[in-house]
Amino acid sequence: MIKVYLPELGENITKATISYWYAEEGASVVEGTDLVEVATDKATFNVPAPCSGTLVEVVAHEGDTVHPGEVLAAIEEDTVSDDKTEE
Amino acid sequence: MSIKNECNILDAGMLDYPQAFALQKRIVDNVICGKASHTLISCQHPHVITLSRRTSKENILAPRQELEKCGVGIYCADRGGDVTYHGPGQIVLYPIFDLRRDKKDLHLYLRKLEEVVILALVDNFGLNAHRKSGLTGVWVGPYKVASIGIGVRHWVTYHGVALNVKTDKDFFSLIKPCGMDVEMASINDFFDDDVLVESVREMLIKSFCEVFKVKDNRRQKT
Numbered sequence: 001m002i003k004v005y006l007p008e009l010g011e012n013i014t015k016a017t018i019s020y021w022y023a024e025e026g027a028s029v030v031e032g033t034d035l036v037e038v039a040t041d042k043a044t045f046n047v048p049a050p051c052s053g054t055l056v057e058v059v060a061h062e063g064d065t066v067h068p069g070e071v072l073a074a075i076e077e078d079t080v081s082d083d084k085t086e087e
Numbered sequence: 088m089s090i091k092n093e094c095n096i097l098d099a100g101m102l103d104y105p106q107a108f109a110l111q112k113r114i115v116d117n118v119i120c121g122k123a124s125h126t127l128i129s130c131q132h133p134h135v136i137t138l139s140r141r142t143s144k145e146n147i148l149a150p151r152q153e154l155e156k157c158g159v160g161i162y163c164a165d166r167g168g169d170v171t172y173h174g175p176g177q178i179v180l181y182p183i184f185d186l187r188r189d190k191k192d193l194h195l196y197l198r199k200l201e202e203v204v205i206l207a208l209v210d211n212f213g214l215n216a217h218r219k220s221g222l223t224g225v226w227v228g229p230y231k232v233a234s235i236g237i238g239v240r241h242w243v244t245y246h247g248v249a250l251n252v253k254t255d256k257d258f259f260s261l262i263k264p265c266g267m268d269v270e271m272a273s274i275n276d277f278f279d280d281d282v283l284v285e286s287v288r289e290m291l292i293k294s295f296c297e298v299f300k301v302k303d304n305r306r307q308k309t
Contacts, residue, residue: 048241
């Protein structure tokens, strides 16, 4: 299980608001694509999915205040099936 | 010249809001994957009201029929801030700026955008342009002249700053700008002589390059 954290957004930024989830619990997500948008002052910041897999848990919901380092969600990583047979 | 310091300057002229949005997205993707350097798009929009995801419907004061009658479109954008108006006579700067090559600090970036406008207005017009404590934007006296709202993906910025040069202020009465009780003004309001939009655009570009320490690549090619 890979946790999704709110990164540091700047020197004096201690909090942000969850403004939009691009995926719902149970949905497949792709590494590097926008997962959740947070807002602070007049800026929005898109937190990307850290890995490909299934979004199994959304911890922070739209409208919630979150802090850098806080867990926002959890992703069950895709297992890479190695179905190569010996040549 | 290192790519770090280059900035593509793109004058998009009068551009519909959705087209400007699509253009930004394309360039953001190219900057994220390293195919393009910082890019500064400047343009004007036909009459349009844009909202953020956080905008309360109460901040649009005019009924939809009136907006349609005035030819004002409405779009929701993935930027920070609240409701705003764009229209002819207003210069919009959309910097697609790679903060991975600068400082990864959203608020510092907002302050720098304000500085771009303040520097241009102080140096070229001698106006007392300033910030307001706790707020984002640029004021001249009690009047707000520039609004800011940005989005960031993979630490590459989009959306930006809108400066009223000779904007028809009546359109601001259709909304509650930025969700605040604020009186908007244009640079042209402070002078008897006509202020040229194109001149102010060049002032802003020069100021942008100074504040962000980048080189206008149009100048490198000459």
